[in-house]
Amino acid sequence: MSSQWEAVIGLEIHTQLSTKSKIFSGAATAYGAEPNTQACAVDLGLPGVLPVLNKDAVRKAVTFGLAIDAEIAPHSVFARKNYFYPDLPKGYQISQFELPIVGKGHLDIEVDGVEKRIGITRAHLEEDAGKSLHEDFHGLTGIDLNRAGTPLLEIVSEPDMRSAKEAVAYMRKLHELVRYLEICDGNMQEGSFRCDANVSVRPKGQQEFGTRAEIKNINSFRFVEKAINHEIERQIDVIEGGGKVVQETRLYDANKDETRSMRSKEEANDYRYFPDPDLLPVLIEDALKEEIRATLPELPAAKKQRFISQYGLDGESATTLTSSRELADYYEKVAAESGEAKLAANWMTGDVLGALNKAGLEIAVCPVDADRLAGLLKRIADNTISGKTAKQVFDKLWNGNATADEIIEQEGLKQITDTGAIEAIVDKVIAANPVPVEQYLAGKDKALMALVGQIMKETQGKANPGEVNKMLVAKLKG
């Protein structure tokens, strides 16, 4: 981006709430069923049916609101958003318009080490539409209403982001939060977490916003960054070319890495919102709010601070280990069972996450469970094995079901703790290597490493390198 322009970005994120049944009916919400097998009379919009609000969806929305320090509306109202589309069986979507359940809140992000507070304008409850299937029907469109009526919480941010990077950081933070709160499974491939981006550019220093374009349905962090960057460049090109950005809805094409116009402001629907007369206002009393507040899990920011103070971790490790609730729980279990909080943090941020990354696995399905990792760390801590040997043991833990103790026993990896035995080997190596001995005595400290290496080789790595070092220096200098 040329330096005289500034981008202004706001995101609308649709999170699918992980309730068992739909927001206004008793049909299941599970993903992937045969088309139209999870759509009851209410979801099909048959004449005579009425919506009944799912309490769990309300609780989840309130949970989110409390977590972002937002005002929870004591009185919120469902409204009908009227438009015709084949996968919208009633001809209107039940949403919230003037009075959403969650009001102003905020979320703090960090980009390149700088913290920034992003405002959240509102979050409202609504039902999802069905899906139109355009393939396989030869000139016809198939309608699958399994998704119709799935509860969504649409989270609308303030136009507070100034780069695609910030937008992605915000989106990731929100993704992490809804999973922490267990209100959304965060599965982006299945559409549980979808993003629309409002993007505009303005000359740096200008107060008013430029004309914005809305980019619809971008379903991965990578695409959000690419789509926004692409859109910023496109708008700058238009303005620098003497043109004007028009207010419109654009679609991001991941294959071509470009956005293209979907509909202009003039073609936009007039949704004719009005309060849904089939549903009563949602009243949230303080007692319910406090009851839900009491069940809130420890949030990422608080957990990070606790990890730093309780376990003595550095900021970076604490951030990594609190990036998901599963990872944090795993870490705490290992730390507790091994009694080695710092060692556990080093192993997790290094070897464990490295191996998971390489294998493309999540911590939830890590082949080495917390118990077995703790067992390994205990043996490092009590000097049964060296750090180097521990890596070998970890590989075996990863590829089998044995415990660290079993592996150490079977493979004979225990360090030699018998000082007499080590002493004999040290003497033998000193006698057999006069040159490095001379060099060391002449002041070349590096020569000592060659001797230690020889000794470790003789002991097949089972001596404690620290002990060996100490003994060697004592002998040579003594």
Place this chain on the structure above:
Amino acid sequence: MPGGSSGGSAVAVAARLAPAVTGTDTGGSIRQPAALCGITGLKPTYGRVSRYGMIAYASSLDQGGPMARSAEDAALLMQVMAGFDTKDSTSVDQPVPDYSASLNDDLTGLKIGLPKQFFSSELDSQMAAAIQSAVSEYQKLGATIHEVDMPNLELAIPAYYVIASAECSSNLSRYDGVRFGYRCQNPADLTDLYTRSRGEAFGAEVKRRILTGTYALSAGYYDAYYLKAQQVRRLISDDFKRALSEVDVLMGPVTPNPAFKIGEKTSDPVQMYLEDIYTIAINLAGLPALSISAGFIAGLPVGLQVIGNYFSEAKLLNIGHRYQQVTDWHLKVPKGFE
């Protein structure tokens, strides 16, 4: 004309084909046909009877209720219709009284209010006389009569037609030819499917209401029409609240005239809408009201309307039953039904 929209049901009772029937009343659809056919019809308090299964017209006004030959029979059907339903969020969780048990309660001391706006010049003089005569019967039963003022009543028709049409325009959106109901032949594309299916299948009056409602909800008009109508609705409710704090029930006609001939009024929709002047305000307020036969003009029945406070259905049926014990209008049928 038997009236409507539950006219078919009313005729079935008037013709003695069925002892009791259900109807739905959005602006008078139980009470008006009951009045024109000489039977008893009860529009319950909004929320007293579940709307689940009823085809929605105007959801905030629709209410199901019984129609029968007498208040006594209506009480029996009401007994099984009333009650809370978890499938209808607007139904009210409140105990259902035994409607038959209080039918014979004494009416001594009953305070009857007559809204002066109900007896204006628009009311046919013979109708007015019939209603007055019914009121006199209640005086004989121990009731006292009081005039009440309901200044906002005249706003009921415009407010009703905005709200009902707005809700109707949205409620009827599902009849789009995609999943059920009428679908036009060989649609060229989606827009064609929508426009022809709906254009061919809806009647003129339904189209008029969809257009009115769509207009009232459109950007730039919402505040002036829909929002204003909701404010008027509150004023009308307040009028009723005030009146019903002074008296026990209100009485008046159900319709301005006895039944008219087929086709007589359809050429002028506004004139036709004015026929509902005495019934629709009750729907806007969500109150219960009973329609009972109170005389005949040239062989055509006259309906007396009794309006009570919220959840006073038992009282209304009691008031209707006591009248039917001392008169026999409910046993007579209109010309042509003998």
